[in-house]
Amino acid sequence: MLxxxxxxxxxxxxxxxxxxxxPVTSESFDLLVIGAGKAGLRAAIEAAEAGLKTVLVDENPIxxxxxxxxxxxxxxxxxxxAARNRNAMMEAFVASEPxxxxxxxxxxxxxxxxxxxxxxxxxxxxxxxxGLVAGLSDETSASLVAPRHVIVATGRRDMxxxxxxxxxxxxxxxxxxxxxxxHYDGALTSGRxxxxxxxxxxxxxxxxxxxxxxxxAAVIDQAERPVASPDLIVGAEQAGIPILCRSVIREAIGxxxxxxxxxxxxDADGVPTGAELQIDCDGIVxxxxxxxxxxxxxxxxxxxxxxxxxxxxxxLVDFRGRTSLPSVYAIGDCAGIWPEKSRDATIAEQExxxxxxxxxxxxxxxxxxxxxxxxxxxSAYRKAWxxxxxxxxxxxxxxxxxxxxxxxxxxxxxxxxxxxxxxQMPEAHSLAxxxxxxxxxxxxxxxxTRAGMGPCQGRRCREQIAALLALEADADxxxxxxxxxxxxxxxxxLALAASLGEVPLQGEHWDSWFxxxxxWRPFWEVKGQFTLATxxxxxEVASE
Amino acid sequence: MTRRxxxxxxxxxxxxVVIVGGGVTGLSAGFWLAREGVDVLVLEAGMVGDxxxxxxxxxxxxxxxxxxxxxxxxxxxxDDLLGYPTEFRSExxxxxxxxxxxxxxxxxxxxxxxxxxxxxxxxxxxxRKLVPLxxxxxxxxxxxxxxxxxxxxxxxxxxxxxxxxxxxxxRQNTRVTGIRIQGGQVTGxxxxxxxxxxxxxxxxxxxxxAHLAAMIGCDVPLAAAxxxxxxxxxxxxxxxxxxxxxxxxxxxxxxxNLAYGGGPHEWVETVPDRAPGKPSxxxxxxxxxxxxxxxxxxxxxxxxxxxxxxxxxxxxGRPVIDHAPGVDNVVVATLSxxxxxxxxxxGRAIRDLVIERRCTFADIxxxxxxxxxxxxxxxxxxxxxxxxx
Numbered sequence: 001m002l003x004x005x006x007x008x009x010x011x012x013x014x015x016x017x018x019x020x021x022x023p024v025t026s027e028s029f030d031l032l033v034i035g036a037g038k039a040g041l042r043a044a045i046e047a048a049e050a051g052l053k054t055v056l057v058d059e060n061p062i063x064x065x066x067x068x069x070x071x072x073x074x075x076x077x078x079x080x081x082a083a084r085n086r087n088a089m090m091e092a093f094v095a096s097e098p099x100x101x102x103x104x105x106x107x108x109x110x111x112x113x114x115x116x117x118x119x120x121x122x123x124x125x126x127x128x129x130x131g132l133v134a135g136l137s138d139e140t141s142a143s144l145v146a147p148r149h150v151i152v153a154t155g156r157r158d159m160x161x162x163x164x165x166x167x168x169x170x171x172x173x174x175x176x177x178x179x180x181x182x183h184y185d186g187a188l189t190s191g192r193x194x195x196x197x198x199x200x201x202x203x204x205x206x207x208x209x210x211x212x213x214x215x216x217a218a219v220i221d222q223a224e225r226p227v228a229s230p231d232l233i234v235g236a237e238q239a240g241i242p243i244l245c246r247s248v249i250r251e252a253i254g255x256x257x258x259x260x261x262x263x264x265x266x267d268a269d270g271v272p273t274g275a276e277l278q279i280d281c282d283g284i285v286x287x288x289x290x291x292x293x294x295x296x297x298x299x300x301x302x303x304x305x306x307x308x309x310x311x312x313x314x315x316l317v318d319f320r321g322r323t324s325l326p327s328v329y330a331i332g333d334c335a336g337i338w339p340e341k342s343r344d345a346t347i348a349e350q351e352x353x354x355x356x357x358x359x360x361x362x363x364x365x366x367x368x369x370x371x372x373x374x375x376x377x378x379s380a381y382r383k384a385w386x387x388x389x390x391x392x393x394x395x396x397x398x399x400x401x402x403x404x405x406x407x408x409x410x411x412x413x414x415x416x417x418x419x420x421x422x423x424q425m426p427e428a429h430s431l432a433x434x435x436x437x438x439x440x441x442x443x444x445x446x447x448x449t450r451a452g453m454g455p456c457q458g459r460r461c462r463e464q465i466a467a468l469l470a471l472e473a474d475a476d477x478x479x480x481x482x483x484x485x486x487x488x489x490x491x492x493x494l495a496l497a498a499s500l501g502e503v504p505l506q507g508e509h510w511d512s513w514f515x516x517x518x519x520w521r522p523f524w525e526v527k528g529q530f531t532l533a534t535x536x537x538x539x540e541v542a543s544e
Numbered sequence: 545m546t547r548r549x550x551x552x553x554x555x556x557x558x559x560x561v562v563i564v565g566g567g568v569t570g571l572s573a574g575f576w577l578a579r580e581g582v583d584v585l586v587l588e589a590g591m592v593g594d595x596x597x598x599x600x601x602x603x604x605x606x607x608x609x610x611x612x613x614x615x616x617x618x619x620x621x622x623d624d625l626l627g628y629p630t631e632f633r634s635e636x637x638x639x640x641x642x643x644x645x646x647x648x649x650x651x652x653x654x655x656x657x658x659x660x661x662x663x664x665x666x667x668x669x670x671x672r673k674l675v676p677l678x679x680x681x682x683x684x685x686x687x688x689x690x691x692x693x694x695x696x697x698x699x700x701x702x703x704x705x706x707x708x709x710x711x712x713x714x715r716q717n718t719r720v721t722g723i724r725i726q727g728g729q730v731t732g733x734x735x736x737x738x739x740x741x742x743x744x745x746x747x748x749x750x751x752x753x754a755h756l757a758a759m760i761g762c763d764v765p766l767a768a769a770x771x772x773x774x775x776x777x778x779x780x781x782x783x784x785x786x787x788x789x790x791x792x793x794x795x796x797x798x799x800x801n802l803a804y805g806g807g808p809h810e811w812v813e814t815v816p817d818r819a820p821g822k823p824s825x826x827x828x829x830x831x832x833x834x835x836x837x838x839x840x841x842x843x844x845x846x847x848x849x850x851x852x853x854x855x856x857x858x859x860x861g862r863p864v865i866d867h868a869p870g871v872d873n874v875v876v877a878t879l880s881x882x883x884x885x886x887x888x889x890x891g892r893a894i895r896d897l898v899i900e901r902r903c904t905f906a907d908i909x910x911x912x913x914x915x916x917x918x919x920x921x922x923x924x925x926x927x928x929x930x931x932x933x
Contacts, residue, residue: 014928018808023826127932421629447697491846498836500829512806519861523610526910542648
């Protein structure tokens, strides 16, 4: 009855425990690659060509309704109706990347429209797992699979930034805009945009979108001068893209959707001077921070650290992409984003080859790629944006859109609005008081205010809240821990999760709690001394 | 112990009462003590409520406990007593999907009637009417006119804020590494942030309670386990959020999310110097399956999180709230994996043990530690309560 991981033969088993109840997996194979960008595709091709049974999943094309909730990126309702056509989007997505053809030829089992919502590794507190288990789902089904190795190549998303009106359709992340324009056959509603942020990623976005006919009316930055690589600044100027520095967005203008932005001038301290100008546009693109998409890895328990040269929190990896979880690798943007890598796809593809070499046990020399260096002070930059746009905002707005939590709510540690509590929060319990008493902890802030606990799973607010904490604590962003991610890292309907199945033993002994007779015996029936020998465990019991 | 409100020497490091453990039990005790002017300091190794106190279903319906009457009396008063919202809502509905479940869930009715609380038996139609997300698939259920549910995070914050408002202190990220004894009395605790003196010590540290009690030679038989919950996106509010059954505990929160747990637990080892890892697992599917049966009209709702918590159990699953043997001034408390709902009452009981040396409002003799005096030494092996190999 019990698998090899059960207690020693003959020893008693707690039938209400996980012993003998491994998850039911529907397939096992050599390698699961998650994400079909350049890195993931290259890894899958290399592995399949070397004879590994390889499955490559990618959540694109993402269902229209999911996009509408800004999962997994901040789409900001900027997708056209064409994005509803799944078949057309599937074709467009494949056509947008030449490596797909090679992957099909190599025999990679490619599953598009398939998200990986959970990754589970056997460990100190998950001893009943057979090894690695990954949860997959598409629109109509969900399953658990048991790969021997996993390569995570989930790419990037964008740091959110709040300002009055940022909830309006047409405010989107840079990577979401590029995805729609470049991989969804131009399914982007905006034709004239304003970009917030002036780093290399931001200007690459402007130039890439220009090729798709999207005009950048202005690039705005709170910094004194643009922070991108100089050749890109020249390139932007040559392309006629104005870059406005010491400026901040004061407001998104529009009733139903973005119709323009109000841009405010900043003084040397980053405070709006009151001088403003209006720019007409139908899209506002957030490009103040490209963020490695580490949700799946962090939720699985992979060790992560803050590395400003790699775009923020990234998994700890060695030069072959090995994470702290056995047989789990991270490559491409999710392992780190830096300017050279964004401009040279061969770097990510080399990471893919190195990881596959490690899986195959191929001898390979430690490569001597230069360590990435930060283009600018990422902590100071993100904090300055938050100060200018959020702290000095002219009106209150939800920083966490899902749970309707404003910056003021966060600073006061106010109980969530749905409670309609009318009391006053004393100064003694403010965020400042909390930070005076201990280190910043976004998870604590989540629990107190609910910021980050909605369906978008904190993707639009978590980097902002980290920057807010760093600002309030007067500390470097590196000192703010990462708010926890939790599986499922993509919303999963109950009905689909319910179809995952279970071993019969789990159903036979299912109980709401520990299923202990003695625990629920009414106190007036409890005898003096307790021993196992005299404990009555006869009959059925249900925990209360 | 003598009460000396307002006599705390500001230069002294420590407090009249030091409480180890910033979960609901320790913080509630801190609140009750601070409320009457006792100088109290709660030490928490990590973050408030990071273990079982912050990771539970929020149920407040413990009809088997000698603290039940006080639990029922206090919950409706807690928002006013604390001055902060706990999200408490009274009453509970439990739905059954087989005659066997119907029979087993009758125990709450019997126990509560024994203590003067009433329950209505529901047929399929009545259950469907009271629970909009339910369907015709129940065999019936119970409408308990007692109990209810609150929000663990709101309640934790409420205890902590109220305790501080009354002059109590909370130190997070402060781990106790030793306990100083002199002449049969504890004089204070050593921590990674220095020594804190005290006249009285309360150990209410959840899974760490056994390690801490062992420092004063007190054997509290405990084993720790990991258990899981899921939460969905928000749905329109049902008239009663406290709906569970079908092998699940949980509720619809006032925000509208469905938060439910149940199913197999995993026994884990705890170590004194750090918090145990608490990953969730694919058990999410088993919980979702039962929730989709419990509330079929919510089957489309999407799970947005799953999480696990670590909780401790005594061999009989019942609390210990008692003076530690051999030392005069230490109270040891574990609620044995069922502590959230009882916390208003358990904290008050601890306050009583510290101040009055006995519980003044309930007979908690079944919570004594010496009930385990004859316990088989290999109880964990015999119960199969060991981590898997």
